[in-house]
Amino acid sequence: MTVMLADGRPMPRLGLGTWPMDDEEARPAVTHAVSLGYRLIDTAASYGNERGVGAAVADAPVAREELFVTTKLRGSQHGYDAALRGFEESRARLGLDYVDLYLIHWPLPGRDLYADTWRAFVHLREQGLARSIGVSNFTPAQIERVADETGVWPAVNQVELHPGFPQRDVRAWHAEHDIVTESWSPLGAGRKLLDEPAVRDLAAAHGRTPAQVVLRWHAQLGAVPIPKSANPERMRQNFEVFDFSLSPEDMARLDTLDGAGRLGGDPDTHVEL
Template sequence: MSQVPHITLNNGVTMPQLGFGVWQVPDAEATAAVTTALEAGYRSIDTAALYANEAGTGKALAASGLPREELFVTTKVWNNDQGYDRTLRAFDTSLAKLGLDHVDLYLIHWPQPARGTYTDTWRALEKIAADGRARAIGVSNFHASHLERLFAEGTVVPAVNQIELHPQLPQAALRALHAEHGIATEAWSPLGQGKGLLDDPVIGAIARRLERTPAQVVLRWHLQLGNVVIPKSVTPSRIRENLDVFGFELSAEDMAALAALDDGTRHGPDPDTFG
């Protein structure tokens, strides 16, 4: 069994705090990568319609031999499929590709506020949840203003908001709003992008002192903040390394040093304008 701790979402569903992401993993490689992750001990797998690897991910899940109740599978509706009816059809397509009869978490991938369709999309997610085909529903890349509109117009509070989050972009105000409403914060791009963040001398010094890698230090920072985190890799040794973050702790001084790296760096698009 996996050693990964679980968090309890606002509807009572439990979710592993550390999962495996497959962004930018080609479908032909996804089966091997997810198989390696499951063998290493991951039980939460995060994909999306956009990633075009739901089929490869599903093959690995089916071949794993693991009981369905031990797995936590997330996918997301892409921007072109937003709107009530289109979202319902897109969900059916994702389920078929994954080879599942339900997912554990279904997310709106981006808010696209200029199009104004995310509230209709959210109604579709509420129906999917009510029908028992998604155990929990949530959003991704939503700013506070987008969440506030869902609070006002929806009937279900999102269980999760998956956002770009790393020491250079810790999203403190948004995390506080999440905590106020019982929304779990899930970090994508948790290690930044490229070598920039992991080459930071502050992180390097902590890693050397703890005899850990810089990536392990950053992932531990996320876990101690209470974030759900989904690092991705196709390298077996890195996949295993990213899971080996439960045998040490960062001190309050370490946490403060990482917090001081906040410079507002955003690697992905701005959710207010993207799409």
């Protein structure tokens, strides 16, 4: 089950998030996820687990081309040359010839280097080292700037997204510009969201778990969620969300949870190294 990126490459519709796993935790988690059918794995230089993810990918009983490995550039490596170095370091830790999707982790507008960074990403795509390139935590204005300066649009923007923070305007803008929305903290980071009566009622009505209801909401919005779990049973349930559907009334009930706000950083002010 895939969504087509604007660059013509398919991306799985759901993946495994690996933050905050370390190498020791990530390796068995990714191995188990692949055995369950997960094909998209989300990591980042700043997570400190690229070696563990790469070891699991190397051992996976499926062909490399079947897997979709995403990693992200850390903030301290913004700028053209630094970004190319950052990519090579990630690729070496992962032990891969190429990554499927490379993202600028945060725009860091205060440093004003993200457009130069994006030029390096365009080069990496031209070299085939990053098959697809995108951004994370970028505002529409920041995306427009990198597209204006290079003529190349990000295929993906990975942003915080869950029923408490549904980002309607951002999603609509992505759709207009053929950018896939990828959802981080899709379960609301496993906190209050899964205990909300609206989520619990729908779970009971469909004979599903609260997490499955929330992940189904993402799927029906056309977003790609990357739930993190290191627990085999929760990893299994998180993957089994493509065999039931929520009605328009169910979706409207989940819309009532809008208003909880961000759980993570704000793209305009967040500083990440």
